[in-house]
Amino acid sequence: MKDDSLASLAGKHFILATDLDGTFLGGSDEDRRALYDWIEENRHSIGLIFVTGRDPQFIRGLCDGGVPWPQFVIGDVGTTIAEVTADKNIEPIADLEHEIASLWNDSGEKVRAALDGHPGLTLQPTDFRYRVSYDLDPGAFDRAAIDTVDEMGLDHLISDNRYFDVLPRGVSKGPSLKRFVSYMGVSPQRVLAAGDTLNDLSMIECGLPAVVVGGAEQALIDRVSTLPNVHTADAVGAAGILEAVRAFDLHETP
Known part of the structure; x- marks a missing residue:
């Protein structure tokens, strides 16, 4: 049984859909702690989704080590779409994975x-x-x-x-994130997509508010820098996420 207080995104004021390596895990220890503490202190209004090439086993180890637990995971470069249960299991959402398995x-x-x-x-x-x-x-x-x-x-x-x-065919981070947002009935304008390499391209350019954090792969910056929905951050990693939250006025920040 899922923990509705964690799993529901409907009442969240702001939802962060973030890549891990170089993005949510990027930047200084101080910058990461500022972002993580801000999320934990505002769980009532902030939703958290990991959109990553990493698999559920890696995410469990990461969060058991002190990184904030997400409510949902779009993992394996968009081929896994799962919820985090009350007992911290990462369970695929069958309705959303059926098409992926078929393809x-x-x-x-x-x-x-x-x-x-x-x-x-x-x-x-x-x-x-x-x-x-x-x-x-x-x-x-x-x-x-x-x-x-x-x-x-x-x-x-x-x-x-x-x-x-x-x-x-047709499956990657961006399409899976957009399908997930639609499935959950969440307003796309309340979701910030964050990334730093070309495997984040499809979610950065999928039309949601998005940030390419400082220190990102230059090829990604070149592809998306002119898109009106994209903020190219100066700050690296975690600090770049907070910079974009301020730039888009999505939530009060530290």
């Missing part, structure tokens, strides 16, 4: 076989449910892998010039 169509083995030994790609050991992920060596990478993925009816995503993800 993936158990393609993991097919992808691994097609890209086995491909130049510049090293398979990551985690067995994700609806994606296959590789470490990328840009100097050795052969872009024929992109054609191979496209021919399978799937999407590829290169981020930070060192990761290569194979995803269900």
